[in-house]
Amino acid sequence: MSAIEKIEGVEARLMTGAIRALAMDAVEAAKSGHPGMPMGMADAATVLFSKFLKFDAGNPNWPDRDRFVLSAGHGSMLLYGLLYLTGYADMTLDELKHFRKVGSKTPGHPEYGHAQGVETTTGPLGQGLANAVGMAIAEAHLNARFGDELVNHRTWVIAGDGCLMEGISQEALSLAGRQKLNKLIVIWDDNSISIDGAVSLSDATDQKARFAASGWNVLSCDGQDLGDVEKALTAATKSDRPTLIACKTTIGFGSPKKAGTAKAHGEPLGAEEITAAKAALGWPYGAFEIPDAVLSAWRAIGGKGASSREAWERRLKQSDQREAFQAAFGGANLDAAITALGLHAAKVAAEKPALATRASSGAAINAMWAAMPELIGGSADLTPPTTRSPPARPISRPRIALAATSATASASMAWPRP
Ligand SMILES: Cc1ncc(C[n+]2csc(CCOP(=O)(O)OP(=O)(O)O)c2C)c(N)n1
Numbered sequence: 409m410s411a412i413e414k415i416e417g418v419e420a421r422l423m424t425g426a427i428r429a430l431a432m433d434a435v436e437a438a439k440s441g442h443p444g445m446p447m448g449m450a451d452a453a454t455v456l457f458s459k460f461l462k463f464d465a466g467n468p469n470w471p472d473r474d475r476f477v478l479s480a481g482h483g484s485m486l487l488y489g490l491l492y493l494t495g496y497a498d499m500t501l502d503e504l505k506h507f508r509k510v511g512s513k514t515p516g517h518p519e520y521g522h523a524q525g526v527e528t529t530t531g532p533l534g535q536g537l538a539n540a541v542g543m544a545i546a547e548a549h550l551n552a553r554f555g556d557e558l559v560n561h562r563t564w565v566i567a568g569d570g571c572l573m574e575g576i577s578q579e580a581l582s583l584a585g586r587q588k589l590n591k592l593i594v595i596w597d598d599n600s601i602s603i604d605g606a607v608s609l610s611d612a613t614d615q616k617a618r619f620a621a622s623g624w625n626v627l628s629c630d631g632q633d634l635g636d637v638e639k640a641l642t643a644a645t646k647s648d649r650p651t652l653i654a655c656k657t658t659i660g661f662g663s664p665k666k667a668g669t670a671k672a673h674g675e676p677l678g679a680e681e682i683t684a685a686k687a688a689l690g691w692p693y694g695a696f697e698i699p700d701a702v703l704s705a706w707r708a709i710g711g712k713g714a715s716s717r718e719a720w721e722r723r724l725k726q727s728d729q730r731e732a733f734q735a736a737f738g739g740a741n742l743d744a745a746i747t748a749l750g751l752h753a754a755k756v757a758a759e760k761p762a763l764a765t766r767a768s769s770g771a772a773i774n775a776m777w778a779a780m781p782e783l784i785g786g787s788a789d790l791t792p793p794t795t796r797s798p799p800a801r802p803i804s805r806p807r808i809a810l811a812a813t814s815a816t817a818s819a820s821m822a823w824p825r826p
Pocket residue numbers: 444445480482483531532533534567568569570571574597599601602603659673
């Protein structure tokens with residue numbers, strides 16, 4: 409039995425029921441989509457959004473918000489439902505009713521730029537996870553430059569079995585482990601089911617051992633127990649390494665006939681099964697119907713981060729780094745880097761130097777480097793032949809102390825960490 413009975417004064421069962429019901433209803437209305445993942449992960453997502461995620465639904469682009477990446481993009485109704493419930497202005501009930509329709513803000517898989525709160529495009533399994541590693545590197549780098557006052561946020565990911573099966577996951581997670589990106593927390597929807605049936609049909613990898621071997625903190629929890637999820641998320645926030653939480657769930661949780669089976673993965677449950685699931689979940693409401701008390705409680709969650717955002721805005725206003733921060737986030741440095749690159753390109757076109765392409769690439773990066781302090785470049789263990797000559801840039805928090813005590817320390821801040 410979960411130790412969490414209520415959230416924002418409303419029965420937890422109803423708060424999670426709202427996510428499950430919207431997923432069932434939207435997929436049914438669209439006659440296609442993936443109800444199983446949102447139904448299985450509704451409990452974990454409720455704990456994450458109500459107790460951990462730093463966000464302000466009224467100001468979706470606040471720079472120091474936590475990032476949430478739904479790597480298992482097929483479960484998009486989990487994200488769209490949460491964006492509607494927490495009160496993102498552009499995610500209306502109408503958008504949910506037009507799930508998967510041309511022109512809606514609710515494409516089958518989340519696409520960056522369609523709706524606020526969608527931090528990146530996902531759907532190709534594993535890509536969101538890898539993108540999130542990039543976001544966590546960006547956070548660590550900007551934190552080293554601007555300090556906790558201006559940059560101090562986490563990157564949260566929900567990834568499915570399929571994300572972990574993809575090869576890209578290994579490269580991304582080994583980089584995250586090596587760089588000790590402790591503000592990266594991956595919640596794995598460990599439901600042992602994918603499209604064709606049991607994951608074991610195609611994959612017998614010990615995922616927890618794989619992450620541990622790559623330098624991650626690895627935890628487990630019962631994804632259907634809110635209290636247990638909260639315990640795991642709390643432990644993850646205290647880790648000095650990136651964390652994987654194997655969150656054991658039942659795909660399609662609540663559906664009497666389809667829960668725990670691949671039948672819940674990627675097709676509408678059907679009217680009869682939805683009625684049965686809603687009865688089993690104690691959700692006596694019609695399609696797309698959210699009772700006022702439940703919606704108000706979710707909206708309160710969506711507004712909880714406003715005070716953190718306002719405090720952050722005050723810190724920025726008073727900071728002597730304000731201009732540098734705004735140049736980095738407002739695009740001025742990017743514009744300057746593109747201008748510098750254009751000048752470099754014109755020079756190369758005029759002078760036609762006899763250079764190997766890999767050396768040309770190094771020269772192009774060098775041309776932009778000074779204009780854009782937040783530019784991070786890398787080479788796949790090929791620094792000498794690609795002639796990446798600019799000084800290394802810091803990404804690690806412990807090195808802030810070095811920067812503060814020595815004017816020359818920044819040149820010695822190494823990427824990667826020693
Ligand atoms: C790179 C890539 N390969 C294949 C697919 C097709 N695909 C979509 S969902 C899915 C199964 C994913 O299983 P899982 O992550 O366990 O999701 P669940 O069934 O638990 O919702 C597959 C193979 C894809 N989206 N991306």
